[in-house]
Amino acid sequence: MMSGLPIEPDTPPKLYAFPTLQRPRSRGKVTLRSASPEDQPNIELNYLADPEDMRRMLDGMRLAWRILHQPSVAAAWQAPTKGDRDRSLTRLRWPRILR
8 A cells, every 4th residue: 555545556546626616595594402501503495495406406417427436537537436337316315316
């Protein structure tokens, strides 16, 4: 192993993409559980609640998928992940996976 890296030298490279929304429309909220400063607040993230956010996130995931599967990019990383092999990941299932 190389110093500082917990990865064996023979490990094939992996490549990840993490699409994100820079200006989401969905809004969460933070509320107090009580007046005590010792109590943790209630945090509701409400990610992807706005349909436009979901549409944009799905577009980002499709774009990342296409980029990662371009021959020149795909040649540099390890074999497809389970999600790549599972062709049943249809457009109808992606929103459930994201939530």
